[in-house]
Amino acid sequence: MTQNSLIANEPNELNELRQDALQEIFNISMGQAADSLASLVNDRVHLSVPQMHWVEKSRVQDLKAAMKRVPKGAIICQPFFGYLKGEILVCYEQGTQYEVIGQSLAYSRVDTQRWQHELLLEITNILGGACLRGVAEQLNIRIDFGAPALIDRHNDVTAILLNPSSVWVKALMMEIGFSVQTMSMTSDILICMPEHYIDKLFSCIDLLLE
Amino acid sequence: MNTVYKQILNQLNVGILVLDEQCTLLYANNFIRDNHKHEPRTGVSLFSQFPEIPEDWFRKRVESVVMFHNTSFTSWQYRPHLLNLMETRPITGTHELMYQSCSLAYLGHFDQRHLIGLIVQDTTQTALSQMKLASTLKKLNAEHRQLQKLNQQLEEAQSQLVQSEKMAAVGQLAAGVAHEINNPVCFIKSNLECLQDYTRKLIELSQSVEGLIKHIDDEALKTQFNQYKASLDIGYIQDELPEILAETLDGTQRIQDITTSLRDFSRLDSAEWQQADIHQGLESTLKIVNHELKYSVDEIVRDYGELPSVLCLPAQLNQVFLNLLVNASQAIDKHGRIVIQTRHETGSESITIRITDNGKGIPAEIQAKIFDPFFTTKDVGQGTGLGLSISYGIIQAHQGNIQVTSAPGEGTSFLIKLPVTPKRTEHTVCV
Structure with a gap:
């Protein structure tokens, strides 16, 4: 992790203020997202306080070490764009129970097995949307979403980030743990934004701080 | 300007439906109207016009889109035909229904109701290409696996040869x-x-x-x-x-x-099939392996029955006897006993040769593997792992079979069953 590399030109005091503000914005958004999700799926949803990681591609191993947990399973990716641009990566571990959440999204028990991947895409869509909607509202910016896609059936997120062909160099990664009681799972949402958009994000935060 | 927007919507090669949160259909563009079997009416329930849409599931999606003001997606891979839209190529097309990837987007709150847009993208070409690719890949993988297996068999056969x-x-x-x-x-x-x-x-x-x-x-x-x-x-x-x-x-x-x-x-004269005395073969083999047996085997019991002469390749059968006797002697530490039993039931068309030792036996978990090429329990350089596989091949070529029974600690028994007169058509096949 290179906490200062992305914002090296700014005075540290300002950076700390910005990071605190960003943390606060995400905290509020996560609270709202958890409530909305819970009412949609009629279940207890827990979203953790986001952890911020400043990551260089060459040092993804440091991210792996710094993450609270690095689950391995089906990885869904969903792009978001608008004023900010990035991707949401969610890993669903094997052994996750989908029946109850599937039923709450109107998939029958038989369907759940059959539509498991579609269900994962939709859960990712709802989760990602719920997390970033609050951020967009607080920063007064527009964020839209592309269709989520299953990019790996069994891997961990850091392995995906290490793909040598991928274009990113430096990025801000927000690690959010989430758990849905009936899914018997705890996993991570990783909201990733490349370096270029961090400046835009901070300029929004600067406006709020003024 | 509204007319312009409507024109644009109708010119798009994308299906667009607008509905409210109650799923009342408010608008369908030309793409939908032209490609659906029945022209949809507006102002009525979406599900009455598109009964193919799973209602409970769709309403839940609408609820989520209204709740989060977001967009929900479906993919052709998991839900290929959300709407029964016809393929756009009625002549050269190969499928009746269009493959679709759809987005259900929140449009806003107008006239005291939430409006939602269903945008339907025709992904038929992509889907067909992808499916063809996947099927070709599957076929290629199967062929690849088959080739690998054949290669392995070839290598094994070559080594045996x-x-x-x-x-x-x-x-x-x-x-x-x-x-x-x-x-x-x-x-x-x-x-x-x-x-x-x-x-x-x-x-x-x-x-x-x-x-x-x-x-x-x-x-x-x-x-x-x-x-x-x-x-x-x-x-x-x-x-x-x-x-x-x-x-x-x-x-x-x-x-x-x-x-x-x-x-x-x-048997320099035995490159061809001939009638041979199995007992003579056993005896000459015993003499050859005498130096191998004499240190560990105290007793060799010859329980010979009356055998007819057998049509065979004698040198190859001797090779089988040699392999079995050497293996038996190696399985014995000391005070070994090898029993060679031969039988021919009156009227039977086959004979049996059983070679039994009182050695350490073969563990059950490897019994199934002992006839596999290259399988050996001996140290590196001590055995090729080909002896029993070649023996198996020789017996197979004689249209016989070879079976093993073994109890660890008690000994091993190999039973060879050979036809007295194998069918001539397969005589030439032998490793």
């Missing part, structure tokens, strides 16, 4: 050498037999001379004879010579036995 050829070459060499040794041994033996006869006569002569001398009165001559006889140790020679000759003859006989066994074992 090499080993088999090697053993045949060694056998031929041994038989050739045996033949060369046999010739001088024959005349050595013949000469020794003559020598034995001549010696016997000479000793007889010597003894009669001795008897005659006893009756002569010339004491000086007697003394001189006895002194001469004693100085030459003739008494000892008379006793030893027959023994030496008998032992030498015995040795020569043993050399002859070994060379005969080597010749019989390799």
